Amino acid sequence: SQQGEEDPQALSIQEGENATMNCSYKTSINNLQWYRQNSGRGLVHLILIRSNEREKHSGRLRVTLDTSKKSSSLLITASRAADTASYFCATDAWDYKLSFGAGTTVTVRA
Amino acid sequence: DGGITQSPKYLFRKEGQNVTLSCEQNLNHDAMYWYRQDPGQGLRLIYYSQIVNDFQKGDIAEGYSVSREKKESFPLTVTSAQKNPTAFYLCASNPGDQETQYFGPGTRLLVL
Numbered sequence: 001s002q003q004g005e006e007d008p009q010a011l012s013i014q015e016g017e018n019a020t021m022n023c024s025y026k027t028s029i030n031n032l033q034w035y036r037q038n039s040g041r042g043l044v045h046l047i048l049i050r051s052n053e054r055e056k057h058s059g060r061l062r063v064t065l066d067t068s069k070k071s072s073s074l075l076i077t078a079s080r081a082a083d084t085a086s087y088f089c090a091t092d093a094w095d096y097k098l099s100f101g102a103g104t105t106v107t108v109r110a
Numbered sequence: 111d112g113g114i115t116q117s118p119k120y121l122f123r124k125e126g127q128n129v130t131l132s133c134e135q136n137l138n139h140d141a142m143y144w145y146r147q148d149p150g151q152g153l154r155l156i157y158y159s160q161i162v163n164d165f166q167k168g169d170i171a172e173g174y175s176v177s178r179e180k181k182e183s184f185p186l187t188v189t190s191a192q193k194n195p196t197a198f199y200l201c202a203s204n205p206g207d208q209e210t211q212y213f214g215p216g217t218r219l220l221v222l
Contacts, residue, residue, distance in 0.1 A: 004152075031209055042114075042200055042213035043153075088152055092209050096141065096160055097168070100152040 004032075004089040004101030012107045019076040021104040023089030024069075030094045032065055032072050037086045037103070046074075046087075079108045113137065114214035116201050121219045123188065123195060131186045131217045133201030140206035142184035146170060147198040147216075156199075159184055160206070188219060196221050 007022045023032070031050045035043040049056045049065045049072065056063045062075040076083055086105045090098040114135040123129045133142065141160045145153040155168030159178040173192025178184055188195045198218050202211040 033210060035213075040198075040216070040218075042215045043202075043211075044213070045210045048210060097143075097155055097158060098211060100145075100154075102150070102152040 004091050004099060006087070006089060006101045006104045008104060009102070010105045010107070012109060013079055014109050015079060015081060017079055019079050019083070019106050019108075021074050021087055021106070023072045023074070023101055025072075025089075025091045025099075025101075026070065027091075027093055029067075029091045031092045032063075033090045033092065033098065034061075034063060034072075034074050035088045035090060035100075037088065039085075043088065076106070079106075081108050081110055084108045114201060114203055114212055116199075116214035116217050118217060119215070121217055122222050123219060124222050126190045128187055128189050129195075129219070131188070131199055131201075131219070133184045133186065133214060135182055135184075135203045135212075135214075137203055137205070137212065138181070139203035139212070140181070141204040142178070143202040143204070143211065144168075144174075144176065144184070144186045145200045145202065147200060153200060156186065195219055 004023045004025045033048045034046045037043045047058045049063050060077045065072045086103040088100050088103045090100045117132045143158040144156040154170050156174050157176040159165035175187045200216045201214040204211045
């Protein structure tokens with residue numbers, strides 16, 4: 001079952017702007033992960049945040065996690081054309097599996 | 111060159127035919143996974159295997175079968191019982207002591 005739900009479904013921004021997308025989930029989790037998928041390709045892992053963490057950074061990425069609201073956000077700062085992709089959140093509920101949301105499609109305009 | 115390979119890139123299936131999608135990894139990972147992705151949707155888990163000679167059904171296993179005879183290989187068979195097989199199929203692996211998954215490039219299955 002798909003536990004995560006991303007919002008918005010699609011996002012179009014100008015190069016240099018920030019992009020923010022959100023993920024909500026339903027059950028208790030061990031960690032939450034974000035992946036990127038370029039069109040027609042496999043997924044690439046971006047960042048993992050554990051249930052006892054509130055914020056994490058990796059380069060131009062900032063992830064937050066609010067376990068009380070069962071939600072996470074991914075912020076991409078100073079976006080580039082190469083950031084055009086679909087972004088998925090995935091939850092790990094201690095069962096050796098990941099549950100993926102439907103994704104947010106981000107288009108960065110030059 | 112380490113990684114996960116999937117073949118073929120495109121696969122065509124005729125009515126009533128079984129087809130097998132290949133997934134190979136040379137990362138020495140214990141766990142392997144098969145996902146299905148439909149247009150505009152997220153990934154749904156078909157089967158997964160945490161160790162050789164063992165595998166479990168995911169959320170949408172009906173119409174699919176797998177085997178895990180070797181650590182590096184986890185082929186997926188789409189049987190004739192799967193009435194709507196057109197989708198993008200992704201294979202992934204995980205070393206077992208980490209939570210992140212590493213994905214192959216995918217196979218797009220189309221029905222003739």
